[in-house]
Amino acid sequence: MSKLxxxxxxxxxxxxxxxSIKNPESFxxxxxxxxxxxxxxxxxxxxxxxxxxxxxxxxxxLNITENCLDRHLASKGDQIAFVFEPNDPKSEGKSYTxxxxxxxxxxxxxxxxxxxxxxxxxxxxxxxMVPELAIALLACARIGAIHSVIFGGxxxxxxxxxxxxxSAEFIIxxxxxxRGNKTIPLKPVIxxxxxxxxxxxxxxxxxxxxxxxxxxxDRDAWLESELLAVxxxxxxxxxxxxxxxxxxxxxxxxxxxPKGVVHTCGGYMVWAQYTFEQxxxxxxxxxxxxxxxxxxxTGHSYIVYGPLLAGAKSLLFEGIPxxxxxxxxxxxxxxxxxxxxxxxxxxxxxxxxxxxxxxxxKSLKSLKKLGTVGEPINEEAWQWYKTQVxxxxxxxVDTWWQTETGGVLISNLAGITPERAAWATLPLPGxxxxxxxxxxxxxxxxxxxxxxxxxxxxxxxxxxGMIRTTYGDHERCKNxxxxxxxxxxxxxxxxxxxxxxxxxxxxxxxDVLNVSGHRIGTAEVENAINSHxxxxxxxxxxxxxxxxxQGIYAFVICNDTLHSKVNIAQDINATIxxxxxxxxxxxxxxxxxxxxxxxxxxxxxRILRKIAEGxxxxxxxxxxxxxxxxxxxxxxxxx
Ligand code: WTA
Numbered sequence: 111m112s113k114l115x116x117x118x119x120x121x122x123x124x125x126x127x128x129x130s131i132k133n134p135e136s137f138x139x140x141x142x143x144x145x146x147x148x149x150x151x152x153x154x155x156x157x158x159x160x161x162x163x164x165x166x167x168x169x170x171x172l173n174i175t176e177n178c179l180d181r182h183l184a185s186k187g188d189q190i191a192f193v194f195e196p197n198d199p200k201s202e203g204k205s206y207t208x209x210x211x212x213x214x215x216x217x218x219x220x221x222x223x224x225x226x227x228x229x230x231x232x233x234x235x236x237x238x239m240v241p242e243l244a245i246a247l248l249a250c251a252r253i254g255a256i257h258s259v260i261f262g263g264x265x266x267x268x269x270x271x272x273x274x275x276x277s278a279e280f281i282i283x284x285x286x287x288x289r290g291n292k293t294i295p296l297k298p299v300i301x302x303x304x305x306x307x308x309x310x311x312x313x314x315x316x317x318x319x320x321x322x323x324x325x326x327x328d329r330d331a332w333l334e335s336e337l338l339a340v341x342x343x344x345x346x347x348x349x350x351x352x353x354x355x356x357x358x359x360x361x362x363x364x365x366x367x368p369k370g371v372v373h374t375c376g377g378y379m380v381w382a383q384y385t386f387e388q389x390x391x392x393x394x395x396x397x398x399x400x401x402x403x404x405x406x407x408t409g410h411s412y413i414v415y416g417p418l419l420a421g422a423k424s425l426l427f428e429g430i431p432x433x434x435x436x437x438x439x440x441x442x443x444x445x446x447x448x449x450x451x452x453x454x455x456x457x458x459x460x461x462x463x464x465x466x467x468x469x470x471x472k473s474l475k476s477l478k479k480l481g482t483v484g485e486p487i488n489e490e491a492w493q494w495y496k497t498q499v500x501x502x503x504x505x506x507v508d509t510w511w512q513t514e515t516g517g518v519l520i521s522n523l524a525g526i527t528p529e530r531a532a533w534a535t536l537p538l539p540g541x542x543x544x545x546x547x548x549x550x551x552x553x554x555x556x557x558x559x560x561x562x563x564x565x566x567x568x569x570x571x572x573x574x575g576m577i578r579t580t581y582g583d584h585e586r587c588k589n590x591x592x593x594x595x596x597x598x599x600x601x602x603x604x605x606x607x608x609x610x611x612x613x614x615x616x617x618x619x620x621d622v623l624n625v626s627g628h629r630i631g632t633a634e635v636e637n638a639i640n641s642h643x644x645x646x647x648x649x650x651x652x653x654x655x656x657x658x659x660q661g662i663y664a665f666v667i668c669n670d671t672l673h674s675k676v677n678i679a680q681d682i683n684a685t686i687x688x689x690x691x692x693x694x695x696x697x698x699x700x701x702x703x704x705x706x707x708x709x710x711x712x713x714x715x716r717i718l719r720k721i722a723e724g725x726x727x728x729x730x731x732x733x734x735x736x737x738x739x740x741x742x743x744x745x746x747x748x749x
Pocket of ligand 1: 361408482484486508509510511512513514534601615624627628629
């Protein structure tokens with residue numbers, strides 16, 4: 111039986127939670143038993159957070175696609191797995207039954223094998239939101255290749271950085287992707303990236319947008335002709351160790367280049383299905399619409415793996431919420447009779463701006479549950495979501511988690527545990543959060559005046575879906591997540607907890623920005639800006655932005671070459687776009703003559719952050735600055 115037992119009351123949650131804390135091994139063993147293992151595991155968990163070394167379901171063997179597809183065939187072969195809604199509402203959509211998806215994945219897996227992909231090889235996937243993207247992930251997993259999806263908005267430079275880091279020799283891409291009224295070139299960007307990556311052996315290209323591209327002899331192949339050639343392939347799911355890597359996903363940290371977060375086959379599988387079913391309280395036949403892009407972890411876990419493991423129906427949408435009109439999401443909900451909508455606060459806030467007009471002639475009656483993810487949701491947006499979209503009858507789950515956590519860690523369970531605007535509420539079974547102060551002391555006392563305790567959010571016990579390493583650099587994983595507070599996994603987020611154990615996430619406490627739900631490291635943006643010949647130095651901070659949550663504010667010192675240019679900001683943003691992609695463009699660029707630095711030469715970001723946030727009353731202690739006058743000069747020209 112592939113369906114897990116759903117928690118069905120607050121009391122039931124509490125007892126499950128207690129069981130998971132007191133006896134984690136028996137708790138997870140019971141859940142893991144419902145999956146198909148090619149060889150049973152001999153131990154549920156071995157771990158330490160010092161090295162760190164985390165092993166779940168030790169020496170068990172499995173294939174996640176067997177659990178996503180094969181095991182459903184007998185009972186759900188003819189049920190829909192994916193519903194595809196194309197960018198252009200007038201184009202014909204597509205849907206895949208479990209049987210059809212099973213075949214499509216085998217065909218794609220056969221193509222990969224024919225192209226020379228072997229178990230353990232890294233395959234980079236750079237595509238738009240089309241069904242073949244999900245099929246590509248599953249095809250890799252079927253043959254034991256490690257997929258690394260790169261979001262379709264990243265630049266050639268960002269792609270080559272990732273290809274080099276993962277030493278990926280195979281690429282699956284498409285000619286171009288449709289997004290609103292634009293066609294985004296993808297293959298041409300890959301061609302540019304590959305100028306720096308001569309080690310790439312094969313590029314498989316899906317024809318989709320009909321935009322002009324060039325094909326390199328010997329290296330590039332059209333997927334369609336390859337797929338046709340394999341016919342109805344039969345590719346058995348290869349046996350993977352529970353701790354073999356399933357995928358790498360690059361994400362930004364507070365220092366250096368993005369790091370490749372590694373998730374493994376067994377633990378991620380169990381976590382993806384468990385969290386999907388429990389958080390959304392998924393019932394048979396419900397249609398789940400997660401609006402994220404598969405280029406991010408949310409799409410991996412809650413468009414592809416979680417729903418398929420649960421034998422659910424998942425909707426894959428190619429376009430954007432405002433094309434052709436701002437009612438597109440509501441149009442889709444009615445057209446496909448969506449039961450569960452899972453989106454980001456930034457989308458909610460931007461749709462709020464269109465008022466009630468887009469809801470005219472829409473029913474939305476099919477909706478049963480709503481979810482949000484990616485950034486703190488402000489109370490106003492939560493209320494609007496609740497009343498306008500959910501028409502007051504849908505519970506909202508506020509799901510807090512990260513690329514590194516594989517799936518949701520803190521959230522209410524839809525309709526089962528209490529919801530509360532702007533609060534992620536309770537940890538899922540298995541999750542043991544703690545709040546620590548700067549010194550790493552665990553904070554337990556609730557302040558009697560506020561009713562809360564505040565601190566940096568850490569987790570003190572492993573869960574199946576957690577990060578195992580950062581690809582090719584285990585030290586980096588240790589330093590980033592396990593060294594700040596020894597013995598704890600540090601999330602990088604700050605949070606409040608009330609006396610009943612509910613959490614409210616306040617956002618990042620490190621140098622990571624969250625712009626429209628996208629994680630961007632300030633160091634990455636600074637490096638990009640500094641690569642401009644006309645720039646001497648820069649400092650990047652975030653500031654509150656009505657729609658995006660956070661905006662990017664860059665303070666830049668230029669040399670004469672740039673000073674003479676008319677449109678400095680545009681020029682700098684072009685450089686960012688080239689180095690990272692348009693998602694990292696600065697909203698405000700202030701040219702300054704100096705940056706506030708300590709005598710030891712460290713930039714005092716705290717002061718810049720306050721200036722960017724407009725908190726000018728109390729800039730804090732500026733006496734330790736090398737030159738306090740710098741601050742006055744910056745304030746004078748503040749944007
Ligand atoms: C933020 C996305 C508040 C948080 C799944 C985290 C949230 C970062 C929430 C991870 C939420 C995510 N409430 N903040 N419900 N969900 N975040 O890796 O700062 O892209 O550390 O994973 O997003 O972003 P990532």
